[in-house]
Amino acid sequence: MNTTTDNFFENKVMGHPAGLFVLFFTEMWERFSYYGMRAILVIFLTGAILGDNPGWAWETPAALSLLGTYAMLVYLTPLMGGWLADNKIGYRNAVVIGALLMTLGHASMAIETPTALYIGIAFLILGNGFFKPNMTSIISKMYEGHNDKKDGAYNIFYMGVNAGAFLGILLCGWVGEKIGWSFGFGLAGIFMFFGMLQFYFAQSLFGKLGDKPNKIKNKEEALKAAEKTEVKLNKFLTIDYLLIGVFAVSALIFIINDPLSKIGNIQTFNFTIAGMTDSLFFALLAAITFIVLLVIRIPRYTKIERDRMIAFTIFCLFTIFFWAAFEQAAGSLPLYTRDFTNRILEGNSALVFKIIDLIVTIVPLGIITYVLLSLFKQTFKKIGLSNIILGFSFLIVWAIVLYKIYIEFQAHETEVPVTWFAILNSLFIIIFAPLFTKWWDSKFNPPASVKYFLGLALLGIGFAFLAFGARNVPAGAQTASLSMAWLVFAYLFHTLGELCLSPMGLSYLSKLIPARMIAFMFGVYYLAIAIGNKLAHYVGGDIEKITQEYSLSTFFLIFTIIPIAIGFISLVLHPLLKKLMHGVK
Template structure:
């Protein structure tokens, strides 16, 4: 109890020192939840578009698609997702040296909004589609690493709340991803591809406005380097006591911590290379190899489950918004009003979708629907994982990463087992959807051991002057992984023709599993090299 009280006092002192609002929601600074909703709508836009990309490319011309081969579609997917995670390396450098984190987030959000608008015009010609992809890549580079950096700055380095904060932030990421894949995917497949692409941009715009009108809540966090230098020059001359503690750290400590960041970052390549099959080969598996037309009791059950999956997450994030609004509406009414407006729209779309499906003559599960399972499981599991790290079982970062890799491998092993009876080289099949559901459950459990924990460790281990750049390196590894994911996914037809589709998925069971076992072996050494950041 005394230790928790000391942590609270340390956090409050940190917030006051940086001019950040000390108001809290669920025992965390209100600024965390402003970032929560900004990131939620950005992930809505990104994952809503990602849910449609390969499906749009491989769909028949008669269905409004481009009728590309699976291999070509997966290669474009590889280049797009790879570059989306490569540009944060540049965006982190720009924020560190020129704009600061807050301006970079706003500029990135604006560019991505324009990108979605361009993609919505794909019926006018492919040029708009490719320009939209390019703007999405550039905008994400400015947005992604820098909003994560602001989350880390809200907490002192050794705060036990930081891991929990990143897990809550990650819940926001996945709430947005869930709603984006659910609604953009549904509207894109059932109504029109360009409507799905355009809808993603509307909520990116709402997220940008919400963040813009609540900036003051962060005090000096995320300010530009020029503003920081001016503020420091206006301080009392000769006050050297305010120097960061890390400037006094021995170089060997800084070096060791950077090595740990590199090791953990490289291990994520094995994770994301397999995990990102979700938007590629697993999307193809859902479209062509999974039984999606339901009848009788199965159809009725699915309609109720789908309705619950639509309404339940909306209730959760609406409750979070209400809790935030009670604390900051008087000071930041415009920010809350824009967020509330976005919720009115999203509730309207959700109710419309549920109504439309209940009265549909045929129940056909959209191929993009299965991608929402990852985000749904995160919404359900994020809080238990957060409490486990904070109060019950909190192993070192390398061990958490190892657990994540092994759980991911188990998910692909399940998928490989479920597809064992598909004939060699078959272009279509009718496999039970239970195997995809189970695979996403294990993948999600693994993701919660790696991604939010990884963001927290990068924040704690990084030298403060280069935190944006190091977050960029973190996303560079994700870029490599996403590129490899798309390129390896493009081999699905070749491997299934030479061996089987089951063999294809088992490859992704073995690679992360072996990487996880290697991390377990080296975890004691990595723990020592973190020098107290445990």
């Protein structure tokens, strides 16, 4: 046991420190705002400029280029935010700063002007960098000496992640589509603001945990760690720094130039090489440079370390392909849902949907409210103001939910919101995550290569449903009335794939990589996710072009064939990966 963290377990909620549930709700509101905004961004940008709730009528490549750059930077800025928290400002200050920046970002986006949009997205990217890495860091510190409780703590925390995603998509999506886009963006900001205040006024629960770092103490710990290890460090050489510089500059040019060229028709360099645009050239240069860096650097480690890092790098490549397909859920899938799906329900069909919507809304919200009341019982005397803010925010949620239900049941005809289908991912995670946890803890727990195969194959099967459903949509069609069932099946299999593959990255990072190199390889892993997100919307932006030249079914076949093929490569590589992992399971 760790006496410095034992006091956190004095006031327990559901067997865990009350502070964990403060983090649970803080993260829930942040995910509410993130997924709520993301759910309506592309539909708003590409929506018709005329009508009751007009959009901006952007071209699809422009809208998805902006989304892709945003999603990419969201996974890169935490590397800097984590470093600042570790070395300068402390975890708790970083969370408050991040939440404040994201609140300002959402508020700016609610203004609905191009300048406000770009400022808002910049604030969201910076705020996410401060916020994202430091919530889990606080949990890690809180549970030092209580490793037997840590898995359960992270499970509870990630339920907060999914609860926030679920409620954010549901409410911001409905408000944005049915009432007005500004209200949808604004709602995301309101709850981010409440999350910040709730966390700020609950800090007394954490004691000195997450305070500004003690530089002298950190230096002493670093020296002790260096004395204990007998491993020769792999120092960065001049060639390493040169490659990192070329990679960083090339990647930055691509990240900036891609949206500039597609949104504002601003060509930063305006050249073509071997048929490649300047954006694609710099993207390829960045990719090649980074691969060369890994090829040069990794062999300089000892044999076992080298082999395990190679195995982890291969897993990172699989990760890129997974997210490049999976993240169509934020870009091309909403467009498919809006333009090619029959979402009008009447009679018994409408009634059945209303009942299903009622159940999937009220039941999760009721469970979360029960957790809220449990937290109140344990902490109201100590952090009353934080509890009041949290309680008030839930009253607003319940008011919006009840108003939504009332409006929907009054309507004779139901038009299912485009964003409603995105809640299925969080819903399926909540349903199936416990089953997968039991599977991984059993004697039937498959090896890494099989998990990556399952994740990629299930993802591909999800897109196969969409490709099959769109098989009769002719080339060039701009609308269709396909069954909503294809979307439900797609989200189900995508989620099952996510449960197989998504948790594996950080798990194998901790198992395969020595502690002194985790920071570098953590950056590699986050870079893989960032590239996957950008690639997803770079390719997804061509949905209209591919549909015009070939067919809608062809577009989804691309995301069927490639993930399944990569999954089979994972299976074929199993003997090699097993050898490279040197006993790590």
